[in-house]
Amino acid sequence: MKADGSHRPPGGERRGGVSPITVKRLSLYLRQLEELAEDGRSTVSSRQLGKALGLTDAQVRKDLAYFGQFGRPGVGYRVAELAHHLRSIFGTDTTSNVAVVGVGSLGSALLRYRGWMTKGFRVVAAFDSAPSKIGRKFGNITVQPMSKLAGVVRAGQIRLAILAVPAAVAQKVAEEICQARIEGILNFAPITLSLPPEVAVIPVDLAVQLEQLSYLANPSNSKRKRNSGSRRRRQS
Amino acid sequence: MKADGSHRPPGGERRGGVSPITVKRLSLYLRQLEELAEDGRSTVSSRQLGKALGLTDAQVRKDLAYFGQFGRPGVGYRVAELAHHLRSIFGTDTTSNVAVVGVGSLGSALLRYRGWMTKGFRVVAAFDSAPSKIGRKFGNITVQPMSKLAGVVRAGQIRLAILAVPAAVAQKVAEEICQARIEGILNFAPITLSLPPEVAVIPVDLAVQLEQLSYLANPSNSKRKRNSGSRRRRQS
DNA sequence: AACTGTGAAGCCATTCACAGCT
DNA sequence: AGCTGTGAATGGCTTCACAGTT
Numbered sequence: 001m002k003a004d005g006s007h008r009p010p011g012g013e014r015r016g017g018v019s020p021i022t023v024k025r026l027s028l029y030l031r032q033l034e035e036l037a038e039d040g041r042s043t044v045s046s047r048q049l050g051k052a053l054g055l056t057d058a059q060v061r062k063d064l065a066y067f068g069q070f071g072r073p074g075v076g077y078r079v080a081e082l083a084h085h086l087r088s089i090f091g092t093d094t095t096s097n098v099a100v101v102g103v104g105s106l107g108s109a110l111l112r113y114r115g116w117m118t119k120g121f122r123v124v125a126a127f128d129s130a131p132s133k134i135g136r137k138f139g140n141i142t143v144q145p146m147s148k149l150a151g152v153v154r155a156g157q158i159r160l161a162i163l164a165v166p167a168a169v170a171q172k173v174a175e176e177i178c179q180a181r182i183e184g185i186l187n188f189a190p191i192t193l194s195l196p197p198e199v200a201v202i203p204v205d206l207a208v209q210l211e212q213l214s215y216l217a218n219p220s221n222s223k224r225k226r227n228s229g230s231r232r233r234r235q236s
Numbered sequence: 237m238k239a240d241g242s243h244r245p246p247g248g249e250r251r252g253g254v255s256p257i258t259v260k261r262l263s264l265y266l267r268q269l270e271e272l273a274e275d276g277r278s279t280v281s282s283r284q285l286g287k288a289l290g291l292t293d294a295q296v297r298k299d300l301a302y303f304g305q306f307g308r309p310g311v312g313y314r315v316a317e318l319a320h321h322l323r324s325i326f327g328t329d330t331t332s333n334v335a336v337v338g339v340g341s342l343g344s345a346l347l348r349y350r351g352w353m354t355k356g357f358r359v360v361a362a363f364d365s366a367p368s369k370i371g372r373k374f375g376n377i378t379v380q381p382m383s384k385l386a387g388v389v390r391a392g393q394i395r396l397a398i399l400a401v402p403a404a405v406a407q408k409v410a411e412e413i414c415q416a417r418i419e420g421i422l423n424f425a426p427i428t429l430s431l432p433p434e435v436a437v438i439p440v441d442l443a444v445q446l447e448q449l450s451y452l453a454n455p456s457n458s459k460r461k462r463n464s465g466s467r468r469r470r471q472s
Numbered sequence: 473a474a475c476t477g478t479g480a481a482g483c484c485a486t487t488c489a490c491a492g493c494t
Numbered sequence: 495a496g497c498t499g500t501g502a503a504t505g506g507c508t509t510c511a512c513a514g515t516t
Contacts, residue, residue, distance in 0.1 A: 019507080020472060023451050027444040031426060045475065053428050057475090058509055065477055073476045073515040091450045098446070109345025110442070115426060119443040121450075160449055184453030186446055187471065190267060190351060192289050194468045200452035201471035204445050206346070207355040208263040209438055210334070210422055213396055214327045214357075215259050216436035217420030232430045235423065235437035236256060255485080281497065293497095294487055301499055309498045310494040 022063050026086055028053050029060070033083040034118075045076035054234030092120030097158045099125045101177060102165030103133050103143050106188060106206075110162055111138045123162075125152055129173075146173070150180035164188045258299050262322055264289050265296070269319040270354075281312035290470030328356030333394045337413060338401035339364045339372070339379050342424060342442075346398055347374045357396075361388055365409075382409070386416035400424045 032052050036044055046060040064070055064077070067089060071077045087093040098121050100111045111126055126143045128134060136143045144152075152158055161182050165173050170189030177185060177199075184200035187193055190208070193201055216222050268288050272280055282296040300306055300313070303325060307313045323329040334357050336347045347362055362379045364370060372379045380388075388394055397418050401409050406425030413421060413435075420436035423429055426444070429437055452458050 027447045071476045074474050090447050091454050105345055105348040109341055112341040115443045119447055121446055184449040186449050193471050197469045200449055202445055202449045203471050207351045209440050210357055211263045211326050211355055213420040213422050213436055213438045218327050233433045235429050235439050307498045310496050
């Protein structure tokens with residue numbers, strides 16, 4: 001275990017160079033660590049963490065080592081400490097406010113979805129352009145017109161937007177969102193957005209996901225022939 | 237352009253060896269082709285297709301060449317023909333029936349979501365174990381008890397399941413779904429399922445996606461410094 | 473003994489560059 | 495000229511294997 005840390009900036013965290021695929025795994029590590037914490041576990045080894053997620057121990061160690069030395073040889077990683085550090089990497093150690101834009105069937109469900117909360121997010125506002133939707137209430141959130149978005153964001157209350165409008169208007173609405181100086185968009189509309197580089201976008205096309213599944217579910221396409229005994233397998 | 241096709245099985249499609257990441261892009265090609273078809277375009281080049289999705293032309297050609305020779309030098313790809321071929325690769329040239337398992341806030345929204353239809357899927361049934369939910373109607377779909385799942389699947393009406401139950405029961409419910417001999421599960425529960433290899437699983441953890449976005453939206457983490465002029469950029 | 477952190481090797485994916493077709 | 499299909503080159507990610515720590 002090298003002590004000088006020469007491949008990283010000496011006093012701080014590595015910045016700007018981690019691949020998206022690594023970051024995705026970090027999310028899974030955090031999710032697993034939270035489960036371990038609930039079960040009262042206080043340490044975990046890279047092998048155990050990997051096994052639970054279908055990854056090799058070396059992969060786990062490499063991923064975590066990008067951000068510093070958290071593990072203790074002979075012991076493993078301390079669950080609470082590592083979880084805390086991962087949250088700070090994601091920026092979810094402090095709660096972020098989120099807006100839902102587009103309150104159709106999907107948007108209104110995402111508005112009610114409780115899964116965000118456990119991860120350090122809070123949906124605090126909803127916007128739509130249809131007059132029929134404006135003023136409607138979901139729980140304690142009232143749907144506001146798009147024209148109010150910029151004001152709410154500028155008041156510092158919202159960092160991220162969940163975009164759930166029809167494909168035909170998604171590009172236009174996304175541009176409005178950008179003008180409100182939001183930092184990132186979770187895009188549920190089935191189109192590729194074209195936006196200025198200072199705004200982050202993560203696409204989530206549910207129909208595409210189901211299409212992927214349909215492909216995999218065709219036995220002649222998958223590599224699932226390997227291991228075709230009866231051993232269990234973990235999802236990608 | 238080689239004519240003998242020596243690297244593929246002579247008379248048929250390549251089977252079993254395409255990486256998931258390639259398959260994901262194929263979905264995007266299909267989505268784009270459908271938009272082009274609506275606009276009345278009859279051919280498209282690899283460069284145009286790539287530009288719309290933020291990919292290189294070489295990438296597009298390599299991906300498509302895995303499955304055969306569809307392009308015409310000097311012309312490009314024929315939109316309708318290529319779209320049809322991609323659908324047959326995904327198994328969505330014929331409509332697949334899908335069940336929603338778990339009718340909470342997210343499940344009921346996925347039940348009502350219209351986006352599946354355009355892609356060759358039809359949600360035809362919903363299941364839940366809570367007596368209070370059973371018998372409830374969403375559109376023309378009545379929520380049935382889990383015990384009915386196996387029968388409906390075995391009657392050949394359902395290939396795929398959308399799993400939208402709480403994390404705490406997801407593994408158990410997923411096992412029930414497997415026993416019903418379903419081919420694939422789209423897993424919205426925030427856990428990694430451990431299942432026999434003959435069933436395909438695609439995980440869709442919405443909280444993880446938002447976490448990814450939170451990471452990317454932190455300016456010091458992204459590579460978005462490149463191109464930091466004002467040119468537009470396409471989402472990953 | 474158990475486990476991490478990490479060079480080095482191996483493997484996979486992307487891009488390059490160009491022959492060949494239309 | 496415009497474009498595809500594809501070997502070859504490059505670049506990136508994963509796994510191996512082991513020195514070093516507890």
